[in-house]
Every structure is written in C-alpha cells, then in structure tokens.
Amino acid sequence: MTAAPPSARATSPNPGPEAEPSFLTMGTMAEPDLALIHEPVPQAEALPVPDDPMGVAGARISEYLADCAAFARDAFAAPPGDGVPDADPVEAILRVLLGHAFNHQSRGRVAHLLPGLRRTLAASVERGAPIAFFMSYNGGYHATTRPDFSRPLGFEAGTAELLFLHMIARLKQRLAAVYPPGMVYHIVLNNGVAAWVNDIPTARTEAYARALAAMAAELGAAGQVRLLVQSQRGDFAARMDQVPIPPAAAIDPATHHNIERFLGRPCTEAEARLRLARYAPAEAAWWQELRGLIEAAGGIRLLQVASQDFLSFRPFPGAATRAQTGQVGFRLQGGKPVPVLITTATFARTPVVPVPVRWPAGLALPGAAA
Numbered sequence: 001m002t003a004a005p006p007s008a009r010a011t012s013p014n015p016g017p018e019a020e021p022s023f024l025t026m027g028t029m030a031e032p033d034l035a036l037i038h039e040p041v042p043q044a045e046a047l048p049v050p051d052d053p054m055g056v057a058g059a060r061i062s063e064y065l066a067d068c069a070a071f072a073r074d075a076f077a078a079p080p081g082d083g084v085p086d087a088d089p090v091e092a093i094l095r096v097l098l099g100h101a102f103n104h105q106s107r108g109r110v111a112h113l114l115p116g117l118r119r120t121l122a123a124s125v126e127r128g129a130p131i132a133f134f135m136s137y138n139g140g141y142h143a144t145t146r147p148d149f150s151r152p153l154g155f156e157a158g159t160a161e162l163l164f165l166h167m168i169a170r171l172k173q174r175l176a177a178v179y180p181p182g183m184v185y186h187i188v189l190n191n192g193v194a195a196w197v198n199d200i201p202t203a204r205t206e207a208y209a210r211a212l213a214a215m216a217a218e219l220g221a222a223g224q225v226r227l228l229v230q231s232q233r234g235d236f237a238a239r240m241d242q243v244p245i246p247p248a249a250a251i252d253p254a255t256h257h258n259i260e261r262f263l264g265r266p267c268t269e270a271e272a273r274l275r276l277a278r279y280a281p282a283e284a285a286w287w288q289e290l291r292g293l294i295e296a297a298g299g300i301r302l303l304q305v306a307s308q309d310f311l312s313f314r315p316f317p318g319a320a321t322r323a324q325t326g327q328v329g330f331r332l333q334g335g336k337p338v339p340v341l342i343t344t345a346t347f348a349r350t351p352v353v354p355v356p357v358r359w360p361a362g363l364a365l366p367g368a369a370a
Contacts, residue, residue, distance in 0.1 A: 036061065037145075037329030037342045037352050038159060040359035040366055054355055057337075061330050062358040064337040065159070068166040069219065069360035075169035076220040080130075080182050090121045092178035093131065102171055102313055104320040105306050113311065123298050124181075131175065131183040132299035134228065134290070135313055137164070138324035139194030140205025143261040145326050147344045153264040155204050157211035158366030160328040163316035163339055165219055171313075172224065186299070187212065188228045188290065192236030193282045197275055198263055202231045211364070218363050228293070230286065243281050248273035261325075261344050330355075 038061050094117065097103060098110065124131050142154030168185050176182045191205035209229045216225045230236060251259075251273055259272040267275075294301055302313040304322045315323040316339045326343035329352065342352060359365050 036331060036337075036355050037327060038355050038357045040158065040357055054353065057330075057332060057353075058355040058357045060332070060335065061337045061355060064330075065162060065357065066360045068162060069363060072162075072166045072169035072219045072221070075173040076224055078173065078176065080176065080180060089125050089179045090118055093121050093125075093175060094118070096171070096174045096178065097311060099174075101174075102167070103311055104314060105312050109306065109308075110311060113309075117300065117311070120298060120300055125179070128181055129298070130181045131179070132186065132294075132297045133183055133302055133313075134186045134188055134294050134297075134299050135302045135304075136188045136190065136290075137304070137315070138189060138322075139198075139200065140189045140191035140208045140229075141194065141200060142323070142327055143325050143343070144264045145342050145344060145347060147348045149260070149265055153200070153262075154327055155208045156366035157208060157215050158327075159339075160316065160323045161212050161215055162360070162363070163328055164323065165216055165221065165225065167314060167316060168221070168225055169219070183224070185225050186228050187225065188230075190230045190283075190286055192230035192233075193286050195231065196237050196240050197278045197282050198259075205229075206231060211366075211368075215363060228290075233289070236282075236286070239285060240278075240282060243285055245277055245281055248277040251276055257344070 036057060038058065094114065097117075098105075098107065103110075121131065140155070142160065144151055144153055164187075171185070172183060189205065189209055191200070191202060191209070194200040194205060195202050206229065209227050213227050216222065216227075248270075251269065255276065256267075256269055256272045259275055260267055263275075290301075293299075301310045303310045304313065304315045305320070306312050312320070314320065316328055318339060319341065321341050323341065326341050326346070328339050329342040330337040331340050332338070346352060
C-alpha cells in the first residue's frame with residue numbers, strides 16, 4: 001500500500017501484496033515436492049501409515065517441529081553469562097543481527113542505519129544491560145488463506161508462532177555467545193490498529209496474545225520474550241477520533257482483495273476504500289506511541305520485511321515476508337520440510353495438501369482455549 005510510510009507498512013493489518021513462494025504443481029501424491037499446510041491433531045491420530053506419502057510427510061514435519069521446540073527450550077534455558085564477551089561487543093552484536101540467518105537485507109541497504117544502531121548498542125553495552133528488541137509482528141491474527149473465504153481468519157498460536165519463537169531462541173543463543181547479558185525480545189501486537197481499521201474483535205486478538213505468551217512460557221522463554229499488546233495501553237479508537245482521515249481514494253482489484261483477506265470476508269469497493277483510508281493514519285498514530293516506548297528502553301525496532309528505516313528479522317527460517325499475511329506451511333525439498341508462507345494466492349494456483357502432524361509435546365495445541 002503506497003499510501004503508508006515504511007514504518008506503517010511493516011505493522012499494518014492490511015500489508016500490501018508480496019512475492020509468493022514458488023511451488024511445483026503436484027501431479028501425484030508420491031512426488032517429492034509438495035505444497036503442504038499442516039493441521040495439528042492429537043498424537044494418536046497422527047501416526048503415519050506405511051507407504052502413505054501423506055503420512056510420511058506428516059511424520060517428517062512432526063519431527064521438524066519437535067526439533068524446533070527442543071532447540072528453543074535448550075536455548076531459553078541457558079543461563080545468561082555463559083558466553084565469553086567479545087573484544088568489541090557492539091560490532092559482534094551487529095554481525096549477528098546482520099547475519100543471513102536473521103536479516104534478509106543487503107549490507108549496502110542498511111549501511112545508513114549502522115551509525116544509529118552502534119550508538120544504541122553502545123549505550124546498552126556501557127550499562128551491561130540486555131539488548132532490547134521490539135519486533136512488530138502482527139495485529140493479533142492471521143489473514144485468511146482461502147480465496148473463497150471458506151476458512152476464517154486465524155486467531156490460533158500455531159506453526160508460525162512456534163517457528164518465530166524458534167528464531168528468537170536462535171538469536172538469543174548467538175547473541176549470548178558474544179555478549180553475555182543477552183537480550184530481551186518484545187513481540188509487538190498492534191491489535192488496536194486491527195480493531196480500528198478492520199473491526200477485528202479485541203477479545204479475540206487478546207486471546208491470541210495470551211496463547212502466544214503461553215507458548216513462549218512453555219518453551220521456557222518467560223522474561224526473555226515479552227508481549228507488548230497495543231489494546232492494553234488504552235483506548236486507541238478514542239485517540240483516533242482526534243485524527244483527520246483523508247478521503248478514500250480509488251483502489252485496484254489487488255488492493256481490494258488484500259483488504260478482504262484481512263477482513264476475512266468479501267466487501268464492496270466503497271468499504272475497502274474507507275478501510276484503506278483509515279490504515280495509514282492509524283499506523284502513524286501507533287508508531288508515535290511505540291517509538292517513545294522503544295526509545296525509553298534504549299531498544300531497537302525490527303520488522304519482518306525490508307525497510308529503509310529498520311533492520312529486518314526473519315519471522316521463520318528463510319522467510320523474507322510477513323507471517324501475518326497467511327499461515328506457515330511446508331514443502332518437501334529432498335525429503336526435508338522447508339517452511340513457506342501459504343496465502344490466498346497459493347491456494348489459487350497450487351494444490352495445498354492438509355497433512356496431520358504430531359504437535360510438539362508440552363505445547364498446547366493450536367486452537368486450545370487461551
């Protein structure tokens with residue numbers, strides 16, 4: 001959406017269209033490359049059937065998820081101070097943050113950000129304080145993945161959230177090795193914007209926040225990973241009553257559909273234009289408040305997508321996209337599960353096969369009462 005500034009685009013409940021992952025068209029169930037989205041079920045119902053390609057795929061995905069959960073538990077359980085301080089911790093921290101595992105921006109594109117990042121990091125290092133990160137994640141839900149809206153919006157903390165916490169655990173481990181005080185990672189949910197722009201019920205997004213916080217706690221991340229939930233900071237709608245909203249501009253079909261998938265239902269062009277008009281002012285108002293919180297904490301803001309103003313952070317392994325625009329599924333490459341984003345565009349052009357998996361032991365099943 002070109003109307004919004006970079007900071008608004010990155011936290012939007014209606015982010016613009018993004019490049020979709022490439023899938024090989026599935027010809028037979030036995031082909032090694034499949035577009036997959038998993039649906040967790042109790043363990044007893046997910047045992048693979050011999051010679052059943054879907055059962056084999058489910059078993060491989062189950063093992064992948066279990067490995068991610070186990071790694072996260074180990075990383076979050078490691079006490080602070082285990083690493084050896086680097087001779088130049090600021091530069092060592094920057095090398096971690098700019099590494100390909102976490103950041104998908106080129107070095108040249110972030111070069112202008114480095115002086116400010118060095119100053120911020122140096123202030124934390126001088127105090128011996130954990131590095132405070134603030135990741136703009138989503139509005140407390142995921143967009144629908146079905147072009148016909150046959151599947152509702154996603155309010156469950158599931159695969160996307162587990163893989164995101166796994167990425168945070170990897171960052172924690174890497175940072176602790178060069179800077180023993182480590183980090184505190186804040187996950188920012190702009191659910192007040194989602195409510196004001198798209199009428200997404202706050203009760204549902206706050207339940208999502210509780211489920212995400214519970215998953216973090218189940219992985220041992222309590223205190224190291226914290227949630228910043230916009231709706232808990234006051235009445236955002238009342239604040240927006242004082243903000244001028246520009247006239248609704250004309251929109252193209254792609255933008256119209258993008259708004260619909262974050263509504264989870266079809267809407268008229270007039271409604272889509274009105275919601276689009278609300279989007280940029282709402283994000284700008286939220287950023288004013290969020291910026292103050294980050295500055296007060298001496299923190300660093302991270303985004304899921306490339307921005308001229310902030311560093312990127314991959315929301316799941318290999319990602320360079322917003323996880324909120326769909327749901328994380330898998331494809332098999334050489335028999336190994338590779339996380340990919342599943343959106344309405346994926347379903348429109350590629351068969352997506354539901355595969356039952358064993359959800360990692362010790363984690364509440366997605367969709368359980370929050």
